[in-house]
Amino acid sequence: MRKFYPHLKILLTVLLIVFVISSLTGGAISSADMQTVAGQVVKGTKFEQMSPAENRIIKRFYGLNANDYESVVLYAPGDNMDVHELLLVKLKDLSQQKTVEDAVGKRLETQLNSFEGYGAEQVALLNKSVTIVKGNYIFFMVDEDAAKAQKAFLKSL
Amino acid sequence: MQRTRTHQKAYGFGKRQIALVVGAITLMIIILLALAGNKVSLGEEKSQGLEYLDMLEDRDIGEIKGKLKEIKAKRNLEMADSNEEAIWPEFEDSLILGDSRAVGFSYYEFLSEEQVLAKGGGIITDVSNEYLEQVKQINPERVFLCFGLNDMGIGFWPQPQDYAEECRKQIQALNQASPDTEVYINSILPPVGVGLDADPNYKNYGEYNAAIQEMCETEGFHYVDNSEISEAHQDLYQPDGLHMQTDFYKYWAANMLAEVDEE
Numbered sequence: 001m002r003k004f005y006p007h008l009k010i011l012l013t014v015l016l017i018v019f020v021i022s023s024l025t026g027g028a029i030s031s032a033d034m035q036t037v038a039g040q041v042v043k044g045t046k047f048e049q050m051s052p053a054e055n056r057i058i059k060r061f062y063g064l065n066a067n068d069y070e071s072v073v074l075y076a077p078g079d080n081m082d083v084h085e086l087l088l089v090k091l092k093d094l095s096q097q098k099t100v101e102d103a104v105g106k107r108l109e110t111q112l113n114s115f116e117g118y119g120a121e122q123v124a125l126l127n128k129s130v131t132i133v134k135g136n137y138i139f140f141m142v143d144e145d146a147a148k149a150q151k152a153f154l155k156s157l
Numbered sequence: 158m159q160r161t162r163t164h165q166k167a168y169g170f171g172k173r174q175i176a177l178v179v180g181a182i183t184l185m186i187i188i189l190l191a192l193a194g195n196k197v198s199l200g201e202e203k204s205q206g207l208e209y210l211d212m213l214e215d216r217d218i219g220e221i222k223g224k225l226k227e228i229k230a231k232r233n234l235e236m237a238d239s240n241e242e243a244i245w246p247e248f249e250d251s252l253i254l255g256d257s258r259a260v261g262f263s264y265y266e267f268l269s270e271e272q273v274l275a276k277g278g279g280i281i282t283d284v285s286n287e288y289l290e291q292v293k294q295i296n297p298e299r300v301f302l303c304f305g306l307n308d309m310g311i312g313f314w315p316q317p318q319d320y321a322e323e324c325r326k327q328i329q330a331l332n333q334a335s336p337d338t339e340v341y342i343n344s345i346l347p348p349v350g351v352g353l354d355a356d357p358n359y360k361n362y363g364e365y366n367a368a369i370q371e372m373c374e375t376e377g378f379h380y381v382d383n384s385e386i387s388e389a390h391q392d393l394y395q396p397d398g399l400h401m402q403t404d405f406y407k408y409w410a411a412n413m414l415a416e417v418d419e420e
Binding site: 079080081114115117118119 | 257260261264265276277278395397400402403
C-alpha cells in the first residue's frame with residue numbers, strides 16, 4: 001500500500017487540478033437531459049404554457065441548425081413587438097460553444113437595433129437579458145423571470 | 158244537268174275546302190300578329206338597352222370604378238377566408254415598405270424578409286432615406302407603402318396636408334428611382350381601444366387618411382382604403398390596440414390586391 005501512496009498523491013493532485021480548471025472555465029459536462037432542464041427552467045414562467053418553436057424558427061432567429069446540436073429548445077416571441085424569449089442549447093461537444101455564443105450575441109444585437117429609440121420597454125428588457133454558458137449547456141433568456149429561471153437552470157444541470 | 162254539274166266541278170267549294178282556307182287564313186293572321194308582337198318587344202328591349210347605356214354614360218366613371226373595386230375587394234376578402242394560399246403568391250414581385258405593423262408580413266412568415274423592408278418605428282421618409290436603392294435594384298412590379306402611425310406620433314407633420322405632401326414626395330421619389338414600379342399607399346390602419354390613447358395625435362387618423370386619399374386622387378396615385386377591414390376585424394388587433402394579430406394579415410393583403418386588380 002505504501003508503494004502506491006506516491007501514485008495516489010499524483011492522481012489526486014491531477015484530479016484536483018482538472019476539477020479547479022473545469023470549474024473556472026465553466027467546462028463541466030452535464031449529463032442532464034434537455035427535457036428535464038427545460039422543464040425546470042420554464043416552471044412558473046410564461047413559457048410554461050407555450051409550445052417550443054420549430055427548428056426553422058431557430059434557424060431564422062439564430063442562424064443555427066438544430067440538428068447540429070444534441071438538443072435545442074427555443075420559446076420564441078409571440079409577435080414582432082414581443083421580445084420575451086428563451087433559448088436552451090445542449091452542445092454535442094464544447095467546440096460548439098463559441099458558435100452558439102456568437103449567435104446569441106448577434107440575436108441580442110439585432111433585437112436591440114430593432115427597438116432602439118422606439119420601444120423603451122423592449123430595450124429595457126433586452127438589456128436585462130441573461131446569457132449563461134455552462135459546459136455543454138447554453139442558456140439565453142429575455143424575460144422578467146430570467147433571474148429565477150437562471151437559478152433553476154444551474155440547479156437542473 | 159250536265160252543265161250544272163260541270164259548273165259545280167269548276168267553281169264550287171265543298172265545306173272541307175272552305176274550312177281549310179279559313180284555317181290557313183287564321184293561321185297566317187296569328188303568325189303575322191306574333192311577328193308584329195316580337196317586333197314590338199325587340200324594339201322595347203332595344204330602347205331599354207339604349208336607355209341603360211345612356212344612363213351608364215351619364216354616370217361618373219369614378220363611381221363605376223369604385224363599384225368595381227368594391228366588388229373585387231369583396232371577392233378578394235372572401236378568398237382570404239376560403240383560399241388564403243392563393244393570396245400570397247400574388248405578392249411574388251412586390252415589396253412592402255413600412256413600420257412595425259408591416260414587419261408582421263414577414264414575421265408571421267407570409268412573405269420573405271427580402272420582400273418586406275420594414276422596421277419598428279418606421280416612418281414615411283425611410284422610403285427615400287433607407288430603401289430607395291434597394292427598390293431601384295430589385296425593380297419590383299409593385300411597392301406597397303404601409304406607414305402612418307409613427308408619422309402621426311412623431312410630430313414632424315402636425316397637419317394632415319403636410320403629411321400627405323410628404324407622402325407625395327416619397328411616391329414621386331420611388332417613381333423616379335424605379336419607373337416601372339407601381340406604387341400603392343395604404344391608408345393608416347386606425348388605432349383601436351387603448352391604442353387610441355397611446356399618443357394624443359392618434360385620434361386624428363381619419364383626417365390624415367382623408368388628406369392622403371385626396372392627394373392620391375389629385376396625383377392619380379393608388380390609394381388602398383383599409384377602413385372597412387379595420388372596422389370588420391377589430392378583434393384581430395393585439396391587446397395594445399395598435400398592432401395586428403396573425404390572422405389580420407390575409408385580409409390586409411387581400412384588400413391591397415383589390416386595388417391592384419383594378420389595373
